[in-house]
Amino acid sequence: MLPKKTRYAIKALMVLYPTFESKRPMRISDIAENEHIPKKFLEAILLDMRKIGIVNSKMGAQGGYYLSKHPNEIFLSQVIRFTGGPIALVPCVSLNFYEKCEECADETTCGFRDVMREVRDASLHILSNTSLADLIKRERNLENKKKSD
Amino acid sequence: MLPKKTRYAIKALMVLYPTFESKRPMRISDIAENEHIPKKFLEAILLDMRKIGIVNSKMGAQGGYYLSKHPNEIFLSQVIRFTGGPIALVPCVSLNFYEKCEECADETTCGFRDVMREVRDASLHILSNTSLADLIKRERNLENKKKSD
């Protein structure tokens, strides 16, 4: 399960989507209110997103947050890794958070690990090829489909 | 990440593999010691595995645990779900642990949910088609490959 932090982060980025073109910053408090995210928590999350160059901020009156990276190049894998940790189900197959298996005598011949690697590859394939722009596209598609029913 | 409980469970089942044919029970304390699993924790885990009919136990002297279901029909998905919870990354796409999304206005048009559904399907496809017997086969294969190097 992804932690709330990750889900809030993605939700917030989706809300910030229009700011990439408009360049008009959005206030944390507005996003927090509209999306039902605790404001202080969201502050911390956006600060993290800024650290990895996905968003930028402007202090003071008329300030706020805006996307600083093209929505085509903001990938779910990056957001998840930075806010929620590993995509893999076990540390011994994690690419970014690898830890040696405690109980395994020999990792290289562990059958379970082998399967876990497959699962990781399958998930990662999707997550590292889905961008923020894709999320928005999907949403539009689903909305249109719904209307036409 | 899968909790230790799940990893211990799978490890234990792999160790119990030969008991399906031999029908000779293995002691909890032996498994615990060999696999570096806290004994009391493993007791609880095996009790759970018994509840879902994967293993059976015999009390008293010469007692212990043995597989009661064919290794071809013990699937990772079942073990994970019973010991570690959802396979999905968000509750709103979980088949067995569904929860309504708190922040989403309309789940059916949520772009993120749509991707999460894809990830779940990809993971589930692997996990519900991989059996305990497959794990053992893989392990044998990896061991043989290694030897021939």
Added chain:
DNA sequence: ATAATTTCTATTATATTAGTAGACTATAAT
């Protein structure tokens, strides 16, 4: 009858996640 082994109920410890508080800093508008 005894020793071996699982079962059951309760409790404790540890780690992780989620959320809060408040002082500090930068900016725009006047």
Added chain:
DNA sequence: ATTATAGTCTACTAATATAATAGAAATTAT
């Protein structure tokens, strides 16, 4: 310049979930 606005930073607290432990009770082989 002053003021109101809005993000930044450091520290703390609360809630929840995971991991591990303790010990008495029940069952079975010898």
